[in-house]
Amino acid sequence: MDPTPAPVQRRPYDTDLTDAQWAILAPLIPKPHTRCRPRRADMREVINAILYLLRAGCAWRNLPHDLPPYRTVFYYFSKWRKCGVWKKIHDRLREKIRELHGRAPTPSAAILDSQSVKTTEKGGLVAVTTPARRLKDASAISSSTPLE
Secondary structure, eight states: OOSSOOOOOOOOOTTOOOHHHHHHHGGGSOOOOTTSOOOOSOHHHHHHHHHHHHHHTOOGGGSOTTSOOHHHHHHHHHHHHHHTHHHHHHHHHHHHHHHHTTSOSSOSOOOOOOOOOOOOTTOTHHHHSOOOOOOTTSOSTTOSSOOO
16 A cells, blocks of 8 residues: 555646646746755646736635645745746746747847827926915914913
8 A cells, every 4th residue: 555645636727737838837947955855835836826816816815725825835936036937937938929929039129119298288287286375273383372
């Protein structure tokens, strides 16, 4: 008899990665350090939890219980943000999309555009704003009656 229990299968969410998507992302996930304790979390499930969170717009604590614990998910999310893993994933996906459309993986040129906005003929914000008025009896500090 095998002493290790079989992993519990959960019903998939709409946001879960497909096998093809995971094949693209898996090489971009950092390997655990050899000096640290081994990972217990499944990195595919961590990414599934992050995708669920982004799609549902829920709080970290409201992640479903069949996904990894929210503290684990948040740990990897923030760690990968700090060390640039999300940027690498973004760049790799952009390259894949460009290749699918028959273009070079990286753009060869960029276009920057700026736009001028005209103000009103009356002089912009100066004519629109109303000057502040000061009430005579508004402040008790500046009152002319002496304190007893």
